[in-house]
Amino acid sequence: MKHAFLCLCFLLLTACEAQTPGVSRPAGEKPLFLGTEVTDPAFSPDFRLKDAEGRTHALADWHGKVVMLFFGYASCPDICPTTLFRAAQVMKLLGDDAKRVQTLFVTLDPMRDTPDVLREYTRIFHPDFLGLYTTQEETPRLARAFRLFFRINPGETPQSYTVDHGVNTYLYDPGGKLRLLIPHESPPEALATDIRTLLR
């Protein structure tokens, strides 16, 4: 009896070891990402947003490409510029693969980020980056669809409010499915690696 128990323990242990991540995986198993994988199949928001030229865009516009999307506002003193700067570094790291990536900067502040501001702001970081917006009324609903924290803090004057917001980057695979959430502190190399995996 005692013997049988020890045997069972041994079996369980070896079974556990085989499951340890990092140990060589059988071919065909899903790839390992550095970012956080989206596991909820219902969480893959599409959108209808305008660019600075007034054209309406949806995810289907970039079918076959990885879409790298994040939210922010031009008056943001540093998190937003660093996110855009990192995205530009990712494009550089990707080399030829960068042609198969579309970066989208979605403003949470359409009142101050007019189409002209949005166009110039995004292009400073990379000529292919696209700034997108929707109406002020629609913006909170958009944030909810992305499960994104979003709050406007009124200032002393109508123009001096600030915006609190989530800073994750959203990565969609070439089929238009939301696959990964990338935290603000992830280095550009990690993003480039995950994008290459999604492009494969």
Next chain:
Amino acid sequence: MMMQRHREPEARQEDADKPRPECAKAPKRDTRKHFALLAGPLVFLFAGLLACFFAPGSAQAQQLVVTEAWVRATVSGQTATGAFMKLTAQAPLALVAVRSAISPRAELHEMRHENDVMTMRRVERLPLKRSETTLLAPGGLHIMLMELAAPLRAGDVVELTLVVEDENARRTEYPLRATVRALDAPQP
């Protein structure tokens, strides 16, 4: 190295993308010239240093030293940006207000980044401990320049005034110059 002689705006613009240590108050021009003629660049630098500490108009020694002040550039139509610097107090002080001719609304703000959310709040009063350096830097405390009328281009020089209160609630104003750095410049 904490300080360096005050530079002319034209010279500052040449290497605008490098943070430049500078003192909060401009040294007296003719003192500088006088020393420069006498003993060359080394004394010139020293005179600048002295002038920083004993700026004209202030009876007591400089109580606040500001270094590496810079402002992030903006695009046309953008109405707000951040100013960053290092503050070292020589006595217990508090930063209570900021003024700038380019912004009718300059406020001290604190940014926090927690649980993948970025929040920004106004700070009414920032205590500055004696002999400690307080960083106004990306990701934390910054001066928010709002309601900007014109874009700020890399290499521009922005004049700011810090209003500082000492332990006896006496207020002193510290004018300073901050260099505008490119919007897409990497974080220093």
